[in-house]
Amino acid sequence: MNPIRSRFARLAWSLGPLLGLVVVALVFGAIEYKVATGEGRTPQFFTPESLQVVLNHASLVGVAALGMTLIIIAGGIDLSAGTAIALTATSIAWLYRDGFDGMSGWRDTSPLLATLALSVVAIAGGLLTGCLCGLVNGALISLLRLVPFIVTLGTMTAFQGIGRTISGETPVRAYGKVPDLVASLQKPYPDPGWLMVSPGVWILIILAILVALVLRYTVFGRHVFAIGSNEATARLCGINVIRTRILVYTLAGAFIGVAGLYQFTVLGGEGDPVSGLGLELKVIAAVVIGGGSLSGGRGSVLGTLSGACIITVIQHGCVLIGVPDHYQDILIGLIIIAAVTIDQLRTRIGTN
Amino acid sequence: MDSPSEPRHAPPGNLLGMSGISKRFGATQALDDVSFELAAGRVMALIGENGAGKSTLMKVLSGACTSDSGSMQVAGTTYRPTGPQSARDAGIAMIYQELNLAPDLSVEDNIMLGQEDHRRGLLARHLQRPRVRKVLERLGHPELQPETPVHELSVAARQLVEIARALVGQARVIVFDEPTSSLAGADVDRLFDVIGRLRDDGIGIVYISHFLEEVRSLCDDYTVLRDGHVAGSGTLTNTTEADIVAMMVGRRVEELFPTVPHTIGDPVLELQSLTGRNTPQQIDLVLRRGEILGVAGLVGAGRTELLRCLFGLDPVVSGTVQVAGLVKRPSPDTMIRSGLALVSEDRKDEGLAQDRSLADNITYSRLDLYTRFGWLNLNRRHDAVNRCMAGLEIKAVSPEQPVSELSGGNQQKVALARVLHQDADVLLLDEPTRGIDVGTKAEVYRLIGEQAAAGKAVLFVSSYTPELLAVCDRIAVLARGRLHDVRPAADWSEESLIQCAIGSEAAVS
Helix, strand or coil: CCHHHHHHHHHHHHHHHHHHHHHHHHHHHHHHHHHHHHCCCCCCCCCHHHHHHHHHHHHHHHHHHHHHHHHHHCCCCCCCHHHHHHHHHHHHHHHHHHHHHHCHHHHHHCHHHHHHHHHHHHHHHHHHHHHHHHHHHHHHHHHCCCCHHHHHHHHHHHHHHHHHHHHCCCCEECCCCCCHHHHCCCCCCCCCHHHCCCHHHHHHHHHHHHHHHHHHHEHHHHHHHHHHHCHHHHHHCCCCHHHHHHHHHHHHHHHHHHHHHHHHHHCCCEECCCCCCCHHHHHHHHHHHCCCCCCCCCCCHHHHHHHHHHHHHHHHHHHHHCCCHHHHHHHHHHHHHHHHHHHHHHHHHHHC | CCCCCCCCCCCCCEEEEEEEEEEEECCEEEEEEEEEEEECCCEEEEECCCCCCHHHHHHHHHCCCCCCEEEEEECCEECCCCCHHHHHHCCEEEECCCCCCCCCCEHHHHHHCCCCCEECCEECHHHHHHHHHHHHHHCCCCCCCCCCEHHHCCHHHHHHHHHHHHHHCCCCEEEEECCCCCCCHHHHHHHHHHHHHHHHCCCEEEEECCCHHHHHHHCCEEEEEECCEEEEEEEHHHCCHHHHHHHHHCCCCHHHCCCCCCCCCCEEEEEEEEEECCCCCCEEEEEECCCEEEEECCCCCCHHHHHHHHHCCCCEEEEEEEECCEEECCCHHHHHHCCEEEECCCHHHHHCCCCCEHHHHHHHHHHHHHEECCEECHHHHHHHHHHHHHHHCCCCCCCCCEHHHCCHHHHHHHHHHHHHHCCCCEEEEECCCCCCCHHHHHHHHHHHHHHHHCCCEEEEECCCHHHHHHHCCEEEEEECCEEEEEEEHHHCCHHHHHHHHHHHHHHHC
16 A cells, blocks of 8 residues: 555545535535525624534533543443433532522522532532443443443433432422523633633533543553454453443543533523433434444544534534424434445545 | 456366466455366365465455456356356355354255245245255265254354255355364264265365365365465376475475574473363463473364463463462463463454554553553654564554554564563464465564573464474474373474374364
């Protein structure tokens, strides 16, 4: 194989999903421009507001997809991501609601400290719930030697059931009990204007850089790739496959926790245990569109974020153009299939 | 397959003719102007080392891949397969090493798979059953019951099912690919009997095998491939075994097995009645520094399992493993830290993570050399990997190139590079020369010698007896998971090794 071409091809491939995002954005921008000018409106697609909305909207799926990227690179899958997000959102809401009522005395004496403590407890509780969900998945898969698909199919239903149990069958509402700083996480137009995008987006960017660094520059990151690429080789090289896999799922659980917090604020301070169903498919789709391989060993942070943005750009673009909801679904479905087809073609060309 | 030259027609009486077949994979010329002819009612041996082009030639024949040039005729008519189905239509059947059966289906369903008797889609069992029985009778095995699920059968019986399937499909040419590699003595005789019957029925047989004795007792003609060329062909009665080996190897034997002088020191690895789940059984063995200990035995004798068990990849049921005098509880992690390293026999599925880079594959077992608090120093690793690559003359673009883009020989060098990079005291090498060319083999032997000279101990498992005899200090023979004999290599001959391996199998069974 021609070495220069091969290196170039590898670089091009790693940027492929990003290019895909640019193409999708340009196509929708052009169509929206045409439609809007035709109807005498001002085109809205290429505006700062539009960017703010898209990025903010992508951040929820994006942050959960960071964890899913780790799982998929390690050769796994997590179908329970959606209901786990809902479960963490519910527990955050529950902690805020009951915590707020519980510390009414303290709130009178030192309101600032009480609010701070309440938020720390609620958010830490949410992250912990997420980690716990991941730990359960990872432990079941590793210790019982079950297929990730089956285990997480089971926990998907179970997590929703647990959520409904804590919530007592109704959404847990913590309206007015959440400090503004937390409540504004997912406000597309941030309050201090210099932030430019919502705090949720900034958190996503920081976490994404962190995950990318971990994947590239840590032993753990190499082990994740090794396990997904060839588990037998990993074992041969003395890598502790069980421990690494449990760690991967637990870490992904932490990202679920962050996504749960986003979900909680998107709903305006509410935790609804049935709100997350179907979200896992968007999360998985983001990773797959971003070049992640469900057979493991491949995936990247940049790709996943591009994948998440592609999905949101399509949704946002369709709204602006006035395309009904159900056409969006068809379009996103086709994009997933197209992304995987391109991936397959590349593998086939690579082996020939 | 569009050849500019006029297709040469096979002479009358020839069942199968392949002429001028060439095939290129990337940088390797797998087949170069290969011609091959087979007459009805003859058994043709196809001989050659791994990588000589035997399997590629058979893939061209079976339509699994298309040749770049050349032409083929079956019974006088041009044959241009577009896939496995057209090979079947032309009457060409393949019996592979890994049998292609559906284990949950019955003997009858497997035999008739894809060629079922039916009326408008409804299975016509009453038509099928007699055909199946007739074919089994023709093979001399009427005792096989059509209703038996295939997973209940022995390997030998499964092979019969495959042959029966070929016969029902009106096969005129049957290719056997190393059919005895997983059979025991008596089953081999029965298979030869079946092949004799097929020959007498006028079927043309291609028989691929490594075992020259086997070829001599069964086959009529031979074709030897070497590096994608035909190195020789003819009738076996006029040819000696030495001639065939010379054709296979194509160069003088002395330079094939370079040795490095080394001295044997203290024991470093001691096994006391090591027993795994099935194999190994009660193995006692001592390996010394600077020693190369060969392990011979038939397929299934438990050689690979012995290595896996002592390395902790397979569970140890009883017995102990001592490294440098200390008892260890085998697990890959502890064993690597105790100074052991293993090269897997299965480069593709276990040995290497194919889509990862050379750098990753070489350093996976010792990433800790380049880390501080879990963070990798990629520059230092890059330099170290470059040194490894230079030392072993691995041909690759850069340490970041995926292993899958390398040739088989270079991949094997990467697997060995990991073991060297690990700087292990005990090297467990499982078929380290499988599937690599003669030149690379010689490099591997020299490497093994150098490691022994540096005071490392080597446990060298191989199915290729000549290399064991040439490279090792002592050779142990395993049969049915048990250690049968350990003697200095000088006390063994190729015959006595095989005799011991086969004889012990028969004695136990």
